[in-house]
Amino acid sequence: MLWSLIKIVVFVLLVAAVTFGADYLMQIEGGVRIALMGTEITLTPLATVIGLAVLLISLWVLLKLASLTVALLKFINGDETALSRYFDRNRERKGYQALTEGMMALASGEPRVAMSKAAKAEKFLGKPELTNLLTAQAAEMAGDSKKAEEVYKRLLSDDSTRFVGVRGIMKQKLAAGEEVVARQLAEKAIALKPKHVEVQDTLLNLQTRAQDWSGARETLSLKLKQGSLPRDVHKRRDAVLALSAAKAVLDTDESAEALEAAVEANRLSPDLVPAAALAARSLIEKGQGRKAVKLLKKAWEAQPHPDLAAAFAAIAPEESPAERLKRFQPLLRLKPEHRESKLVLAELNIAAEDFPAARKALGDLISEDPDSRALTIMAAVERGEGSSDTVVKGWLARALNAPRGPQWVCTNCHNIHSDWAPVCENCQAFDTLSWQVPPAGAVDSATGVQMLPLIVGALEEAASPEAVEAAEPAQDDPAPDVADVSEAEIIPMPTDHVIDDPDTPRQAANDGSK
Secondary structure, three states: OOOHHHHHHHHHHHHHHHHHHHHHHHHHHEEEEEOOOOOOEEEOHHHHHHHHHHHHHHHHHHHHHHHHHHHHHHHOOOOOOOHHHHHHHHHHHHHHHHHHHHHHHHHHOOOOHHHHHHHHHHHHHHHHHHHHHHHHHHHHHHOOHHHHHHHHHHHOOOOHHHHHHHHHHHHHHHOOOHHHHHHHHHHHHHHOOOOHHHHHHHHHHHHHHHHOOOHHHHHHHHHOOOOOHHHHHHOOOOHHHHHHHHHHHOOOOOOHHHHHHHHHHHHHHOHHHHHHHHHEEEEEEEEHHHHHHHHHHHHHHHHHHHHHHHHHHHHOOOHHHHHHHHHHHHHOOOOOOOHHHHHHHHHHHHHHHHHHHHHHHHOOOHHOOOOOHHHHHHHHHHHOOOOHEEEEEHHHHHHOOOOOOOOOEOOOOOOOOOOHHHHHHOOOEEEEEEOOOOOOOOOOOOOOHHHHHHHOOOHHHHHHOOOOOOOOOOOOOHHHHHOOOOOHHHOOOOOOOOOOOOHHHHHHHHHHHO
């Protein structure tokens, strides 16, 4: 309000001053006489002032026209002028507008429009570091890999965009299945930007697929150094890589180096079952049984596992079943309530032909958490105690349809592996295998219910354990061609289990039945 009032007052004062000046000039006598080429002009004071003002304005206009003419000539000559700067600003505005529209089209899933806008932006801006990246991404979205790779190669010529070009070509090679070239490009990319987490993971994945364990360990150390991997995870994965290196060395019969790698893997991660088993077997071959026992006990306390029990049995392969049962007691007492401890104890008692103790060792596994291994052991117990073939085959019928128990399962894709491996053979994920029960429905039995008539003669006989126990021993087997098939032939026990000795009760029971 005050500012408006001030402006009004100033305007009124200016008008008053002009009016007063004009009145003063009109009252002054005399004037200005101009004589030019025989012509004489006399001007009043007021006319003189007006003429001077017009003359000054005309001179200013002439100077501006001259300046414009000079600028136009310089513009035509290619020099930088106000006109060139004006047109440059206009082109820049249009270029950034096209670039913005191209980015919006890319985000909207319109790759062809994005490529067109990128070409327009390149025409106006002349900044390939911006427009080439947009073009490459749009070409990737459109499925034009050849165009995308061509554009990424252009980015290699500039230091500021070289990493983007290498990474883009690496992804193209990965999509094309050229993993060797992709791994080389990943190494170059990681040299340009060591802190880039995505490239670190890609390089580590490619190195593990190529079984480049030493290179993978270097990449893993880099991830730890750059802070992209927790220390405990690094320790675990470094142990996995050391174990993989040990297995690779073992395949070349270099037992000394394999022993060192296996022991290192076990030191890094004592709960890694394959590392403990391999290190223990390597120590056993070197005659260091005491160290193997100590190592296996520590691993068993972390996670009981059949491979650990098999390695513990290999310490004294010539011992009798009774001696083995006695030697296993300190190991089994570490985790007496664990499922694996109960199963191993039952197998050891079967090997020692103490079938009531084997039944007692199984405890409530048969009723609460039965699997094919527990039910097969129960069938062996029944056979050892002299039960009829119908009862034994009934247990085996249940074993055929029962879950297989814990296995090496990939936590990423749930694929089941017969043996541990550092990389999942299905999804190629690294360090995802875990000893666990597969998800429901992940495993379909190869035999299933269709095998029941071959085992017990009729599905009704295998309906329940009570029905099987209550059934009278059949004198005439309805399927004589399979009547003499033993449970070991139907569901063979795993070869690495503790009870797979020459004097197993299953074999003795089979011999007795014959």
